[in-house]
Amino acid sequence: MSLVAAAVGAIIVVSGAEQPTTEPVAIDAALPRKTSAATRGGDRVPSTPVPSGSGAVPSRSSTPSRPPRPVTGLNQTQMNNAAVIVRVAQERGLPRRAMLVAMMTGLQESSLRNLANPSVPASLDRPNEGSGDNFDSLGVFQQRPSQGWGSVAQLMNPRYAAGAFYERLVKVSGWESKSPGDAAQAVQRSAEPDAYADHEERAIKIIEALL
Template sequence: MRDDDTIDDQYAHEGPTGRSDDTPSSVQVGVLRGTEAAPSLRTRLGALVNPLTRRPSRVALASGVVCCLGVAAFAGVQALPADRLDPVAAQPALTERAQEGAASRGQARPPVTATPTPAATPTASPSPTATKKAKPKPKPKPKRIAPVAGLDQAQMDNAKAIVKAGRKMGVPRQALIIAVATAMQESNLYNYASGVLPESQNYPHQAIGWDHDSVGLFQQRPSSGWGEVRDLMDPEYATQAFLSALLEIPGWQNLALTDAAQAVQVSAFPWAYAQHEWRATEVVEAILA
């Protein structure tokens, strides 16, 4: 206890820093104003209850700063996540987070629609070869066989048409020779129209005859039932009509050429066909070669 009847501050340091005698406390001011007498019991008890209030010191100020720092540090510790405070305790939480991340990566995500960037159109000029259209290949022209046996090209082409039509029917070689020899005798291997049938002249022809209504390579008559005029003017049809009639004759293969031809044509000159046999044979061999 000091001389002014107050209790010494047990928390204050000795020396000038622990005292503050020059500054009267609020309690002392109140006591002096109230009375000039010695300090009362009330003043003494107040000093015992709150000695720091009566005279603040540097120790009290330092203690307050330390307390504030402690509170801030405690609050900071509370704010930290549990895995920062205790690595061992935080391990399950970290494992759970990793599993959630893996699960979310495995989930299907909505497709992302990307706006395609229009590609730049090349402006290079087309090459000359690219602009040229491919020309269609020309159809192969039928092979022209050089005439033989004193025939001209028109006669040779007609003989070729006879052989071609017979091969379509699958007749033997002897039937082809008979057909060519018959056409040599009947039309000299020219496709005839008839002056009696003006209609026959509307179709391709190479000559005009006047033997009744006979037309074509084999001088077949529409009035005798060989067919229509337009058909008999076609070398292929006329040949097939002749060969079909030849194949109906029994044993035609064993007959002489002139007899086989006469059996089909029923001509007024039945022996005339024999003279063309050797020439017809040479023409057919040239075509089949």
């Protein structure tokens, strides 16, 4: 099991209901703001430029029993969500640059937390790590059901949310040649397009710890 695969299994079942765990887990099931998130004409947007690399990135370790401990500034829950972002990119055969763009987005939008939203009551019934209040934005990437990103249940699943982000990213013409911040902005359409760059250094460290 890779470091990422171990960390990705960050949801446990308690009394029949899924609940996120803040402890590292060694299972292969895959589910899981900057505190402020930019707003994209109604949408909340990610921000954290991240350096690029090319080609899908293999795991560095083959059979660790537990996920890596969080990098400085993150807790285990945030690191588990970061692992999901990396794992989903690997499963899709996406290059390291895609991971970096997505990681910066998660850092800017939610500080890598799976956020519910009181404006969307159903989200409060899903496993979550706090709540935001930006329109109907949900989850790690603060994606909006009303903007066609997915259902409430889907967007509150970090694995689905990461996949939805990557699907839109790869449809951006020339995204690989754009700066990570510009690529994130092309997906999120933030009212604060320059905010992503603030997260590049941390995003790099997180990804390096997971690969």
